[in-house]
Amino acid sequence: MSDAPVVEHPRKRVLGALGQAGIETTRTVGSAYGVFVRTLYYLVRGRHEPGAIARQMYEIGNRSLVFVSLVMGFVGVILVYQGGVQTQRVLPDLSQLGATFLELLVRDLAPSLAALMLATRVGAGIAAELGSMAVTEQLDALRLSAADPVDYLVKPRFVASIVMLFVLTIVSGTVAYACGLVGARVFFDLSPRSFVDSSLVDPVDLGSGLVKCLAYGAAIPILSAHAGLSAKGGSDAVGAATTRAVVHSSLAVIALDFAISFGAHALFGGYSR
Amino acid sequence: MSDAESGARDEARSASEAPLRLAGRLALLLAAIGRAVAEGELDRRMFVKSLYETGVRSLPIVVLTALFTGGIMVVQAAPIVERYGAHGLLGWGAGFGTLREIGPLLTALMISGRVGANNTAELGTMVVTEQLDALRALAIDPVGFLIAPRFLAIVTTLLLATLFADALALVGAAYVGAALLGVDPAVFYTGLTSGLLGFGDVAHGLVKSVVFGVVIALSSCHYGLATTGGAPGVGRSVNAAVVVSAAGVFLCDFFVSFLIA
Amino acid sequence: MISFREVSKRFGTRTVLDRVTFDVPRGAISFVIGASGAGKSVLIKHVTGFVRPDAGEIWLDDLEVSRLGERELASVRKRCALVFQHATLFDSQSCLENVALPLEKHGRGRTGAEIRARARALLARVHMEPFADRYPSELGEGMKKRVAIARALALDPEYVLFDEPTTGLDPVNARRVDRLIQTLSREGGVTSLVVSHDLTSIFGIADRIVMLYKGRVRLIGTPDDFRQSDDPVVRQFVRGEAEGPMDA
Numbered sequence: 004m005s006d007a008p009v010v011e012h013p014r015k016r017v018l019g020a021l022g023q024a025g026i027e028t029t030r031t032v033g034s035a036y037g038v039f040v041r042t043l044y045y046l047v048r049g050r051h052e053p054g055a056i057a058r059q060m061y062e063i064g065n066r067s068l069v070f071v072s073l074v075m076g077f078v079g080v081i082l083v084y085q086g087g088v089q090t091q092r093v094l095p096d097l098s099q100l101g102a103t104f105l106e107l108l109v110r111d112l113a114p115s116l117a118a119l120m121l122a123t124r125v126g127a128g129i130a131a132e133l134g135s136m137a138v139t140e141q142l143d144a145l146r147l148s149a150a151d152p153v154d155y156l157v158k159p160r161f162v163a164s165i166v167m168l169f170v171l172t173i174v175s176g177t178v179a180y181a182c183g184l185v186g187a188r189v190f191f192d193l194s195p196r197s198f199v200d201s202s203l204v205d206p207v208d209l210g211s212g213l214v215k216c217l218a219y220g221a222a223i224p225i226l227s228a229h230a231g232l233s234a235k236g237g238s239d240a241v242g243a244a245t246t247r248a249v250v251h252s253s254l255a256v257i258a259l260d261f262a263i264s265f266g267a268h269a270l271f272g273g274y275s276r
Numbered sequence: 277m278s279d280a281e282s283g284a285r286d287e288a289r290s291a292s293e294a295p296l297r298l299a300g301r302l303a304l305l306l307a308a309i310g311r312a313v314a315e316g317e318l319d320r321r322m323f324v325k326s327l328y329e330t331g332v333r334s335l336p337i338v339v340l341t342a343l344f345t346g347g348i349m350v351v352q353a354a355p356i357v358e359r360y361g362a363h364g365l366l367g368w369g370a371g372f373g374t375l376r377e378i379g380p381l382l383t384a385l386m387i388s389g390r391v392g393a394n395n396t397a398e399l400g401t402m403v404v405t406e407q408l409d410a411l412r413a414l415a416i417d418p419v420g421f422l423i424a425p426r427f428l429a430i431v432t433t434l435l436l437a438t439l440f441a442d443a444l445a446l447v448g449a450a451y452v453g454a455a456l457l458g459v460d461p462a463v464f465y466t467g468l469t470s471g472l473l474g475f476g477d478v479a480h481g482l483v484k485s486v487v488f489g490v491v492i493a494l495s496s497c498h499y500g501l502a503t504t505g506g507a508p509g510v511g512r513s514v515n516a517a518v519v520v521s522a523a524g525v526f527l528c529d530f531f532v533s534f535l536i537a
Numbered sequence: 538m539i540s541f542r543e544v545s546k547r548f549g550t551r552t553v554l555d556r557v558t559f560d561v562p563r564g565a566i567s568f569v570i571g572a573s574g575a576g577k578s579v580l581i582k583h584v585t586g587f588v589r590p591d592a593g594e595i596w597l598d599d600l601e602v603s604r605l606g607e608r609e610l611a612s613v614r615k616r617c618a619l620v621f622q623h624a625t626l627f628d629s630q631s632c633l634e635n636v637a638l639p640l641e642k643h644g645r646g647r648t649g650a651e652i653r654a655r656a657r658a659l660l661a662r663v664h665m666e667p668f669a670d671r672y673p674s675e676l677g678e679g680m681k682k683r684v685a686i687a688r689a690l691a692l693d694p695e696y697v698l699f700d701e702p703t704t705g706l707d708p709v710n711a712r713r714v715d716r717l718i719q720t721l722s723r724e725g726g727v728t729s730l731v732v733s734h735d736l737t738s739i740f741g742i743a744d745r746i747v748m749l750y751k752g753r754v755r756l757i758g759t760p761d762d763f764r765q766s767d768d769p770v771v772r773q774f775v776r777g778e779a780e781g782p783m784d785a
């Protein structure tokens with residue numbers, strides 16, 4: 004190794020990294036939007052292939068169900084514990100703990116955490132699979148036979164992901180709530196009867212939870228497929244595509260979470276009590 | 277198509293590799309790293325280089341994640357705080373969740389996706405192109421030269437990133453609180469510092485971030501080193517690494533929360 | 538001297554080496570030849586401990602290499618360099634840095650300037666000095682291979698194992714590599730074990746040739762022995778004929 008400058012001036016690199024990230028984000032959103040539009044087009048005009056969708060539902064849903072439910076179970080216990088300990092610092096009793104936890108689960112935690120895990124588990128999988136096909140020229144073979152990879156490969160994953168995220172959210176949210184209930188009993192001696200309380204869940208909470216499911220379920224397969232389809236080059240290309248898929252879909256989940264939560268509160272905040 | 281599908285099956289098999297055996301492998305890797313460091317085999321220059329690269333790579337994503345996290349925490353804390361009419365508690369409400377749980381967790385997940393995945397891809401590529409064997413052929417210990425520097429760089433970066441993300445998230449939360457609820461940022465900061473939250477809450481999060489860093493660094497190095505089967509193999513390794521990292525982070529969050537409570 | 542004694546190796550159900558026995562005498566240039574997939578790369582990787590035999594022993598002078606652990610192998614690898622079949626340069630480092638790395642890690646040179654000067658001299662031996670500051674991704678396969686040879690020579694090894702050093706090189710550079718191998722053993726006393734199916738190299742510089750066929754040693758001898766052999770497999774190989782008893 005020579006002492007020739009291997010790296011540019013640090014300040015330039017840091018600012019450059021931020022600027023680069025901004026440009027890259029804009030460009031990615033732009034071309035991923037193209038994939039999204041084509042997916043919607045093929046939903047209406049494309050081939051009908053219930054078999055492929057079912058297979059993807061199995062891949063995306065059943066494979067993730069245990070993973071996501073397990074993690075959400077642990078998360079349920081931790082959140083009840085941390086929330087309870089903190090609430091005890093300001094409030095005399097924990098009678099609202101269960102109701103508040105349910106409200107938070109419905110409007111945010113269940114869809115968002117399930118989606119973050121789906122972004123990792125499924126986003127990486129989609130990108131690795133499509134990326135491998137891209138670098139081994141299987142995609143070009145598809146195109147040569149006049150089949151758009153978006154129709155054949157992206158559309159089934161798109162539909163499956165939206166459907167399965169709803170299922171995952173409901174199942175893993177239920178697991179989290181059940182585990183939280185056990186946690187509340189063990190740590191704070193709260194009876195299940197006082198913990199199970201849906202009085203704080205209103206239509207706005209339900210609505211924003213559902214909108215989040217839909218938005219995440221659509222964003223994850225599109226961004227991941229986009230990362231995989233645009234893989235070019237050798238053995239590092241598939242790895243890079245997989246990395247991009249995880250990062251882009253996780254960031255999308257967090258950004259959409261903020262946007263939808265903010266929007267719901269700004270529009271219907273007065274209604275929600 | 278059938279290639280890719282059997283690939284996905286292999287990936288699932290390696291990701292669901294018997295958890296105990298995986299834990300054993302990770303422990304052995306950790307021991308090897310510890311031994312390399314203890315015996316002075318750590319290549320300092322590679323460490324500085326890795327640290328710099330992980331840092332630069334993480335910065336944009338940590339900034340974005342932190343700002344969104346702050347915003348989300350305020351929006352979620354808002355109804356609870358409004359219910360009790362206690363705007364002075366908004367800083368506390370958004371603060372404890374951020375410091376103890378969401379800050380360390382989201383920062384770890386994002387760095388796992390960005391840096392951990394990248395590390396697996398780089399190591400995996402080096403393995404399938406025999407660059408790792410080339411190091412051994414030159415009598416250079418790959419653990420001291422490549423693995424230990426990357427491991428330490430990831431752990432250090434995650435710790436610093438969490439500290440930075442905590443601060444940034446709370447600043448973001450203060451301004452979202454002002455925009456959404458009309459709570460003056462000064463009131464927000466008072467809520468943060470009024471004594472309900474202390475250094476313990478920050479430390480709680482930082483201890484977790486070190487544990488998360490170890491989990492992410494170990495699994496990303498392990499899957500990189502275990503790569504076989506060319507370019508698709510690298511993709512499968514990255515996939516397995518991020519899944520195991522995420523599961524490991526959540527599991528450790530559970531145990532560490534109670535251990536240091 | 539490198540000795541293979543009854544070395545056998547299987548991958549799964551496929552027997553790649555079957556009781557292979559031969560010696561590589563000091564100072565000479567020995568060739569291992571055989572069809573692609575015959576197990577030549579697997580064979581020489583046994584010498585530096587990258588592959589472990591299922592049965593048999595490999596000796597390097599008075600060390601039984603096949604018994605050594607990874608740490609003890611480090612000292613073997615300093616004495617016995619391996620040039621991989623595919624150039625395995627580190628992507629993130631320039632050619633000069635690639636060659637300087639072993640010098641640095643093993644303290645061959647007191648100052649950075651001294652190390653760089655040595656690395657440049659090594660690159661000059663393979664005619665790659667003008668490309669010292671290029672990165673591997675900017676070079677063709679043949680150029681990378683020459684840099685990999687320079688890197689392998691960095692620690693002044695007594696033994697050098699070359700895995701197909703001329704494959705992928707143009708004829709001019711292939712002969713330059715041949716001459717380099719010759720110079721190393723004639724003037725530097727280096728023992729070379731070369732895996733090859735480049736007939737020009739084989740009959741140009743080999744002192745001894747070992748032919749592997751179906752996992753077994755088919756013939757050991759001088760180039761003349763090979764030219765005069767009436768074994769149909771050997772004849773087909775050394776004449777490069779399409780028709781004959783060898784499997785496709």
Ligand SMILES: Nc1ncnc2c1ncn2[C@@H]1O[C@H](COP(=O)(O)OP(=O)(O)O)[C@@H](O)[C@H]1O
Pocket residue numbers: 548553571572573574575576577578579580
């Ligand atoms: N690590 C390995 N695992 C399984 N099979 C291997 C491995 N390394 C080599 N082989 C197989 O051993 C045989 C000989 O390979 P090799 O020594 O590379 O042949 P060559 O004579 O062309 O150098 C090939 O069939 C190859 O597929």
Ligand SMILES: [Mg+2]
Pocket residue numbers: 577578579622700
């Ligand atoms: Mg070979």
